[in-house]
Amino acid sequence: MKKLIVCVATALALFSCQSEEQNNSGVSNTQNAKRSCASNDVLMRQIAEDPSLLQRMEDIERFTDEYQKNPSAFRLVNGKIQIPVVVNVLYRTTAENISLTQIQSQIDVLNQDYNATNSDYNQVPAIFSGVKANVGISFVLDQVIRKSTTKTSWGTRDAMKKANQGGLAPTSPTTKLNMWVCTIGGGILGYAQFPGGSSATDGVVIDSKYFGLSGTANYPYNLGRTATHEVGHWMNLRHIWGDATCGSDLVADTPQHNTANYGVPTYPHYSTCTGTPIEMTMNYMDYTDDRGMYMFTAGQKARMDAIFAAGGARNSFAQP
Incomplete structure (x- = not known):
């Protein structure tokens, strides 16, 4: 167990979604040429502000390790998890006040991607067919809350989640997934809070330009996969390259990646890490x-299952 704790602490120290200089709002000055997720940058800030978060995350990793060794001992309360979703829309322009149709399209994408009913699931290469997984978690739109604002961008310091900073506080965050749709700025597509953080800031933030399938959705991030990626973080998944050169994502059945992949790499794309494995560039947790992304693995499913199991960090979502 000591080895696990050291491993997690090392992984956390290496987490960095972006290496560009950050401005005072916590947003990179680099514009959006490539996918950019701020989840790990936000995690590092939260640990710096609350060092006890690191211990809570180590405890979650310890539990996850035990769950993966003996999942039958940690039965899901309802068997299959259905997540109510509250969408908080913060808008300055009419376009940013996205339609219910656009919002529902994003919920539909989450249901497809997390239940392996996405139309591109059959594109998973044969080499990965033995590990591709139906996560079996579903989502239902619970509520849409809208608020007009004069802010041109919100940054990554959780201002959109705080009423006293002009945002919207989360609704029932221990039993509902809150998503904030707003202009983040700095080329950031989205970010999520990992399990173990404060319920006052728990949830996922997606820029309105990368949310759902219609309206403001902006190519090449117009298929709803930014939310699929960020919800993966919210369910305790790491970036597939482990946020370090040939790093670990703490999942046994994903190949080691040199670093993040962008665009749509030609298959097979080989890693230069030990053993030169074919990289799983089509995994939702790449960039x-x-x-170009359309699969989770059985190991990733096990990590997600663990947080909803009895004793898990998000078990309150599995209660009747």
């Missing part, structure tokens, strides 16, 4: 374009 490829929306049309």
Whole structure:
């Protein structure tokens, strides 16, 4: 167990979604040429502000390790998990006040991607067919809350989640997934809070330009996969390259990646890590374009299952 704790602490120290200089709002000054997720940058800030978060995350990793060794001992309360979703829309322009149709299209994408009913699931290469997984978690739109604002961008310091900073506080965050749709700025597509953080800021933030399938959705991130990726973080998944050169994502059945992949790499794309494995560039936790990602693995499913199991960090979502 000591080895696990050291491994997690090392992984956390290496997490960095972006290496560009950050401005005072916590947003990179680099514009959006490539996919950019701020989840790990936000995690590092939260740990710096609350060092006890690191211990809570180590405890979650310890539990996850035990769950993966003996999942039958940690039965899901309802068997299959259905997540109510509250969408908080913060808008300055009419376009940013996205339609219910656009919002529902994003919920539909989440249901497809997390239940392996996405139309591109059959594109998974044969070499990965033995590990591709139906996560079996579903989502239902619970509520849409809208608020007009004069802010041109919100950054990554959770201002959109705080009423006293002009945002919207989360609704029932221990039993509902809150998503904030707003202009983040700095080329950031989205970010999520990992399990173990404060319920006052728990949830996922997606820029309105990369949310759902219609309206403001912007190519090449117009297939709803930014939310699929960020919800993966919210369910305790790491970036597939482990946020370090040939790093670990703490999942046994994903190949080691040199680093993030962008665009839609030509298959097979080989890693230069030990053993030169074919990289799983089509995994939702890489940085490829929306049309280039379309699978989770059994190991990733096990990590997600663990947080909803009895004793898990998000078990309150599994209660009747």
